Every structure is written in structure tokens, then in C-alpha cells.
Amino acid sequence: MKKSILLDFFFFLFVLYFCCDAYMEKIKIKFDYVSYYDFEEEFLLYLSKSYGIISADIDKKTNEIIVEYDSSKISLELLTKEILIYLGLDKIPSVIAFDKCVSNSHIRKNIIVIKDICCEYCLKDMIKELLVVDGIESAYTDFDYVNKYNVNIFITYDDTIINEEKLIDLKNKFNG
Structure with a gap:
């Protein structure tokens, strides 16, 4: 009886540790x-x-x-x-950077270059949009309020979720 309760308790701890996390x-x-x-x-x-x-x-x-x-x-x-x-x-629009704090071996870096940004609000809206894209793990920009041409959005992404085609789609969407 005690052994069964003890085993159940350890199983519960195992599930709690590995599944809830x-x-x-x-x-x-x-x-x-x-x-x-x-x-x-x-x-x-x-x-x-x-x-x-x-x-x-x-x-x-x-x-x-x-x-x-x-x-x-x-x-x-x-x-x-x-x-x-x-x-x-x-x-x-006010999100200027985010980091989902993911660390795995499939994280890659890339830069989305916005050729001509109309305003800072559009850029912040782009970053906010990237925030909810599954596989985009972080984003920040080098926007400086003076130069609105060739603004960089630096991203990290999970290459098992985001492929090159999706990156090209995002670049085209943000430059469209």
C-alpha cells in the first residue's frame, strides 16, 4: 500500500516536472x-x-x-x-522590440530590409505583426527617425517553422 502511494506520488512529480513545463x-x-x-x-x-x-x-x-x-x-x-x-x-503602434526567450539549435538570424518606410508607426506595426507569427522568436530595429530608407528589422526565427519562402513573403509584404 505504501509503495503504491509512493509510486503514485513520484509519477505525479514526474508528470508535473516534465509536462507542465x-x-x-x-x-x-x-x-x-x-x-x-x-x-x-x-x-x-x-x-x-x-x-x-x-x-x-x-x-x-x-x-x-x-x-x-x-x-x-x-x-x-x-x-x-x-x-x-x-x-x-x-x-x-508602440511595440519596438520583442524576444520570446527561446533557445534551441534551430534558431537562425535574418534581416528584413524595409526599402522605404512611410512612418515610424508602420514600422512598429510590422514588429507587432511579427510578434504573433509562429516561429519568429525575436525582432528589433535600427530605425533612427532620420533615415526612412533601408531600415533593418533584425529577426531570429526557428527554421523548422519558418522557411525561406515565408521570409520572402514577409519581406515582400513589408515592402509592398
């Missing part, structure tokens, strides 16, 4: 025009109490929001919308 994900998002100092505590409390969010923090040096979440309970798209709505940025 499969849905744990981490994201770092950097927004433009945001100062968290006035409402940091309330914002982090709001995020930590949201369904599917395990932890939330703000890196004051980089001005990034860092969120650990359970992707089986909340999608990245919904999580991003929750953050944007709370910050009052749901109608204003």
Missing part, C-alpha cells in the same frame, strides 16, 4: 512612449492576477516587460492585447 513560456516586450514608474506596482499586480500569467516584471534598465505565462491558458496574442489595453496603447 512544456507550456511555460517567457516573453520580453519593449514599448515606445511608456514610463511605468507611476503605475508599476498596479500594472504588475494586474498582470500577475491575469489568467495564465505566472509572473511579470519590468526591467528598468531596458524598459522591457518580462512575462512568464502558460501558453495552454493564454495565447501570446491575447497576452499582448491585455498589456496594450492596460497601457492605453491598443490603438497606437
